[in-house]
Amino acid sequence: MTSRRVGSLVPRETVSTGRSGSVGEGYRGHDSVIPPLDPFDRSTPIGAAAAAAVEALATERRQPFPRPARRRIISVANQKGGVGKTTTTVNLAAALASHGIRVLVIDLDPQGNASTALGVDHHSGVPSIYEVLLGDRPLDEVIVASTEAPELFCAPATIDLAGAEIELVSLVARENRLHRAIQGMKREVDYVLIDCPPSLGLLTVNALVAARELLIPIQCEYYALEGLGMLLRNVELVQAHLNQDLRLTTILLTMYDSRTRLADQVVHEVKEHFGDRVLGTTIPRNVRLAEAPSYGQSALTYDPTSRGSLSYLAAARELAERGFEPNGAGR
Ligand code: ATP
Ligand code: MG
Numbered sequence: 001m002t003s004r005r006v007g008s009l010v011p012r013e014t015v016s017t018g019r020s021g022s023v024g025e026g027y028r029g030h031d032s033v034i035p036p037l038d039p040f041d042r043s044t045p046i047g048a049a050a051a052a053a054v055e056a057l058a059t060e061r062r063q064p065f066p067r068p069a070r071r072r073i074i075s076v077a078n079q080k081g082g083v084g085k086t087t088t089t090v091n092l093a094a095a096l097a098s099h100g101i102r103v104l105v106i107d108l109d110p111q112g113n114a115s116t117a118l119g120v121d122h123h124s125g126v127p128s129i130y131e132v133l134l135g136d137r138p139l140d141e142v143i144v145a146s147t148e149a150p151e152l153f154c155a156p157a158t159i160d161l162a163g164a165e166i167e168l169v170s171l172v173a174r175e176n177r178l179h180r181a182i183q184g185m186k187r188e189v190d191y192v193l194i195d196c197p198p199s200l201g202l203l204t205v206n207a208l209v210a211a212r213e214l215l216i217p218i219q220c221e222y223y224a225l226e227g228l229g230m231l232l233r234n235v236e237l238v239q240a241h242l243n244q245d246l247r248l249t250t251i252l253l254t255m256y257d258s259r260t261r262l263a264d265q266v267v268h269e270v271k272e273h274f275g276d277r278v279l280g281t282t283i284p285r286n287v288r289l290a291e292a293p294s295y296g297q298s299a300l301t302y303d304p305t306s307r308g309s310l311s312y313l314a315a316a317r318e319l320a321e322r323g324f325e326p327n328g329a330g331r
Contacts, residue, residue, distance in 0.1 A: 053305040063317075064099055065099040065317060071189060071191070074214070076194060077204055077214060077231065078216050079200045084219060089114055094299075094300040095316030096190075096319075098149055098300055103153070103190065104143065107157035108203050111157075112161075114195040121156070129178075130157070165199075174206075175205050175242055200234050209246075214249065217252045249277060255285045280318060284311055286306060289308035
């Protein structure tokens with residue numbers, strides 16, 4: 001794997017050596033122990049911010065995430081492109097897994113971005129979600145371990161999936177294929193997170209039929225709500241005809257830029273419209289989130305104390321602590 005590039009905000013001994021010692025533990029050299037040092041110069045704003053970030057991470061690590069009583073299946077969808085679906089799926093998954101929660105990410109986008117970000121091979125020909133949907137291959141056979149955490153798995157997407165929208169049309173029960181595959185899965189996981197493509201085609205419909213929860217990432221920008229009506233109408237159609245258990249449970253605001261008044265307006269509007277379904281945590285625009293995938297890593301691994309990483313940890317905690325109680329018997 002490529003070497004890790006880390007920001008200057010990260011204390012040297014926690015990352016550059018790859019050792020797990022906590023901050024201030026001291027550095028054990030060949031034959032001497034250098035006494036512990038506070039790695040930050042707290043008298044400077046950047047040193048104080050770095051210290052605060054590391055302390056926030058240490059505090060976060062001490063509080064376990066609740067494990068759901070039953071498996072949660074969450075589709076991450078928005079037909080608008082580039083709003084943060086994949087970044088959200090991957091980093092929420094990594095955040096949950098960093099607390100020992102068992103997570104499967106299903107990459108349902110032919111671009112395979114979630115597979116890339118989880119360090120999973122997805123060149124044409126590797127066993128992938130395409131064979132599960134089109135070839136009735138058991139989901140267990142395509143699931144691979146990610147490089148992120150022992151409890152984080154991925155069903156990769158290859159470019160073959162690009163033809164699936166059309167190939168699915170002629171198949172029996174074409175909207176139910178992913179649902180059936182997940183129901184038949186033997187691997188036990190606490191969460192299944194499905195990363196949808198930026199469209200409302202059959203792949204996204206499969207995700208909506210398979211899930212009991214829908215998470216919509218909304219980018220804090222002017223056109224944020226445009227097109228959402230169409231997604232919500234599709235959700236109603238799926239609820240009416242294919243999956244009455246589906247609920248829009250979670251909205252996550254992404255790419256928030258505190259320097260613009262526009263971002264605040266969008267946050268306000270979205271909260272007014274969706275109420276308490278909007279997570280209290282808003283994901284800031286943060287370059288580490290954009291850089292991490294090129295190293296085949298989540299932001300949590302790439303730069304654990306970055307603002308992006310800490311915000312996804314906070315969002316994942318909210319998601320886990322809110323839980324989900326389905327109406328009726330559920331599936
Ligand atoms: P697509 O519709 O193409 O699947 P998407 O909705 O999955 O896109 P992402 O791929 O997660 O969106 O994000 C789009 C781009 O924005 C990526 O380059 C990603 O690295 C970057 N990005 C996502 N979230 C943030 C953020 N909070 N701060 C900075 N960059 C971000
Ligand atoms: Mg994506």
